[in-house]
Amino acid sequence: MPDLVIETYELTKVFQGIGQRIVAVNEVSIKVPSGVVFGLLGPNGAGKSTLLSMLIGLTLPTKGGGKVLGYDIVKESLEIRKRVGILPERIGFYEHLTPVRNLTLIGKLNGLSGKELEDRIKHVLRMVGLSEHMHKNVGAFSRGMRQRLGLACALLKDPDLLLLDEPTAGIDPEGVKVFRGLVRDLSREGRTIVISTHLLRELGPLCTHIAIMKEGRILVQGAVKEIFEDFLLKRGFTYDISLSEVADQGIVEEIKELGNVVDVQLKGRDLIVRSKVDLGDELYDMLTKRGYRLRKFTMRKPTLEDVFLYYSRGEGTNEVG
Ligand SMILES: Nc1ncnc2c1ncn2[C@@H]1O[C@H](COP(=O)(O)OP(=O)(O)OP(=O)(O)O)[C@@H](O)[C@H]1O
Ligand SMILES: [Mg+2]
Incomplete structure (x- = not known):
């Protein structure tokens, strides 16, 4: 074949x-x-x-x-x-x-x-x-x-x-x-x-x-794994974090200093961090070194619907992998 x-x-x-x-x-x-x-x-x-x-x-x-x-x-x-x-x-x-x-x-x-x-x-x-x-x-x-x-x-x-x-x-x-x-x-x-x-x-x-x-057109094609990787690189990464105690506003600036950070939202003990590159390890190390205990630390996983909407709105480029 x-x-x-x-x-x-x-x-x-x-x-x-x-x-x-x-x-x-x-x-x-x-x-x-x-x-x-x-x-x-x-x-x-x-x-x-x-x-x-x-x-x-x-x-x-x-x-x-x-x-x-x-x-x-x-x-x-x-x-x-x-x-x-x-x-x-x-x-x-x-x-x-x-x-x-x-x-x-x-x-x-x-x-x-x-x-x-x-x-x-x-x-x-x-x-x-x-x-x-x-x-x-x-x-x-x-x-x-x-x-x-x-x-x-x-x-x-x-x-x-x-x-x-x-x-x-x-x-x-x-x-x-x-x-x-x-x-x-x-x-x-x-x-x-x-x-x-x-x-x-x-x-x-x-x-x-x-x-x-x-x-009538193919907007993107390739291996699912590569399409998701490409999507993450283009759309950025989102982390949902929950601390065991309320943090003060200073932490927002500290996170931004890591670089490549697009947005940080702090609400009480909950943090949402969006970044252009995968900051998972650095973010985790920084927070634990500052003495925060983490009740939750997850990276949002995009779904096929997210990928589909992204490309069908014309935000992506043509081909991957
Ligand atoms: N024999 C035909 N004559 C005229 N137009 C047609 C013909 N077959 C399909 N079309 C048109 O071509 C376009 C694509 O239709 P097609 O059936 O290939 O879509 P599809 O992706 O399979 O949709 P669905 O999910 O509804 O099955 C539509 O605008 C449809 O109206
Ligand atoms: Mg059909």
Whole structure:
């Protein structure tokens, strides 16, 4: 497998309507390394589904191009669709058939048959927690059950790369937990998983890499760890400190003398210090040397929402890592 399982360059999609022109995907160059869990994160209308659809050749780019598993997304999309497990945004099933029958048809289209296909179907239905329902008609399925069946379809050909568009849409919290476990297992097996979502809190923790997308553009992309480090360097560090006794105002000046301090707030025993660089050790040493006993000393950890808001407001630069 290539080191980069997905690579696009200036991939663009313009939808031309009557009297309007929508740039759904705007010069997107993404890189997805092999073996990562990649979150394509963005609000409704950001262009996530259009981007995924271009990667598998279901939507033709207006400009730019790309490769998936080394295959050209325009000229070799058939090869891509053969190899990639896809959960599209809207998935249709034969309503009057059971999940097993639906999966059998899809499996046959993908060149599977006989005992191998039977075993595989049982396995994927178990993976997504649908074993109990395997003899019901899909017409009687709830939205969450359909979504799980969609996932089972994506897993059927045992793919090395999965593209999952809003995989937890309509799935209940228990199902989301199962899904997260499933993604972790699949990732541990060395597969690459791309998840598009706007549910930062629900699926963000799964991702080792992310791209933040808004209005057709990628605002930042890279390894989550590096994006957070970069965010901290740009936004600064915040410490929440609680002393065991009330401090006098002099301490504010002393902290400022450490240098690179943006702001110090003192309220009784509580201090909030904001700095441009990581001052944790120096601040801790200084306070303890002055004889203060510390009831609390923590650095605020930014969340994915903080990072998302920062970049989507246009405060960050383009690329990290
Ligand atoms: N077939 C189409 N014809 C015209 N405009 C389209 C078409 N498909 C998508 N769009 C427009 O392109 C933009 C991006 O849509 P897209 O569905 O890719 O966003 P998304 O990030 O997947 O959103 P969501 O989170 O709601 O699924 C939107 O403005 C949408 O209205
Ligand atoms: Mg979408």
